[in-house]
Amino acid sequence: xxxxxxxxxxxxxxxxxxxxxxxxxxxxxxxxxxxxxxxxxxxxxxxxxxxxxxxxxxxxxxxxxxxxxxxxxxxxxxxxxxxxxxxxxxxxxxxxxxxxxxxxxxxxxxxxx
Amino acid sequence: xxxxxxxxxxxxxxxxxxxxxxxxxxxxxxxxxxxxxxxxxxxxxxxxxxxxxxxxxxxxxxxxxxxxxxxxxxxxxxxxxxxxxxxxxxxxxxxxxxxxxxxxxxxxxxxxxxxxxxxxxxxxxxxxxxxxxxxxxxxxxxxxxxxxxxxxxxxxxxxxxxxxxxxxxxxxxxxxxxxxxxxxxxxxxxxxxxxxxxxx
Numbered sequence: 001x002x003x004x005x006x007x008x009x010x011x012x013x014x015x016x017x018x019x020x021x022x023x024x025x026x027x028x029x030x031x032x033x034x035x036x037x038x039x040x041x042x043x044x045x046x047x048x049x050x051x052x053x054x055x056x057x058x059x060x061x062x063x064x065x066x067x068x069x070x071x072x073x074x075x076x077x078x079x080x081x082x083x084x085x086x087x088x089x090x091x092x093x094x095x096x097x098x099x100x101x102x103x104x105x106x107x108x109x110x111x112x113x
Numbered sequence: 114x115x116x117x118x119x120x121x122x123x124x125x126x127x128x129x130x131x132x133x134x135x136x137x138x139x140x141x142x143x144x145x146x147x148x149x150x151x152x153x154x155x156x157x158x159x160x161x162x163x164x165x166x167x168x169x170x171x172x173x174x175x176x177x178x179x180x181x182x183x184x185x186x187x188x189x190x191x192x193x194x195x196x197x198x199x200x201x202x203x204x205x206x207x208x209x210x211x212x213x214x215x216x217x218x219x220x221x222x223x224x225x226x227x228x229x230x231x232x233x234x235x236x237x238x239x240x241x242x243x244x245x246x247x248x249x250x251x252x253x254x255x256x257x258x259x260x261x262x263x264x265x266x267x268x269x270x271x272x273x274x275x276x277x278x279x280x281x282x283x284x285x286x287x288x289x290x291x292x293x294x295x296x297x298x299x300x301x302x303x304x305x306x307x308x309x310x311x312x313x
Binding site: 021022024025056057058060061085089093094099 | 125126128129132150154157158161165217251267270271273274275277
């Protein structure tokens with residue numbers, strides 16, 4: 001199962017829908033997408049992880065890297081995730097305190113800091 | 114004891130194969146379905162770590178993974194084959210990270226187990242806040258705050274995930290590299306030798 005990415009905008013938010021497996025092999029593709037978006041001036045990102053079947057620490061590293069990039073432009077990176085097995089990895093690493101995690105894209109779009 | 118061994122070229126593309134084999138053998142050994150995600154993730158992290166280390170130090174040497182069904186346990190050993198000097202340095206830091214994790218296990222479900230997870234979060238927060246806070250300046254904490262890096266050091270995050278995830282985890286330096294050993298309870302009910310093929 002490869003990684004699938006689709007991007008759309010809603011107002012000033014850019015939503016990246018991720019599907020499949022994010023691991024040491026596929027994570028560079030996600031990293032590249034996030035870097036491209038920020039380079040193109042998209043600083044409010046929402047990463048929709050509902051279609052993600054597997055996430056490892058390479059993926060976490062890429063998300064933290066993305067957060068770092070948008071914060072450098074006073075932006076935001078929000079996650080949409082309700083899958084327990086994915087949320088567990090954020091909890092184990094303490095990253096639930098670093099990322100705002102929402103249950104729906106709508107909730108993430110409406111959220112303000 | 115029955116076992117399955119795989120050896121793969123140290124490339125990211127093959128880590129998924131190792132995860133798939135891990136799930137298949139674990140299931141065959143009677144590991145609870147609810148734990149399979151954990152097995153898959155842990156084996157993936159350990160193999161990714163080996164692949165990354167090999168890429169730097171020994172790209173031509175394969176990574177080896179041995180799955181076995183010890184009585185009541187499903188065991189996995191992941192061996193990297195780094196030159197001795199770097200292997201010892203890696204094993205020492207890995208063992209230190211594991212010891213820290215073990216020493217500060219949290220009993221509260223949902224809380225990060227041990228210091229390593231919190232260090233990852235602290236480091237991530239520091240990185241995103243602009244890097245003034247330096248968790249790595251505290252003695253005994255993993256050096257995750259290398260602010261020059263684009264992402265926090267992934268090898269350290271991997272060890273944080275492993276120590277937080279796996280209750281039975283041992284990291285041993287070998288003469289030829291490092292061995293990460295993990296195990297999970299298994300019923301062994303699906304072992305090929307566990308029951309007669311033809312019911313009596």
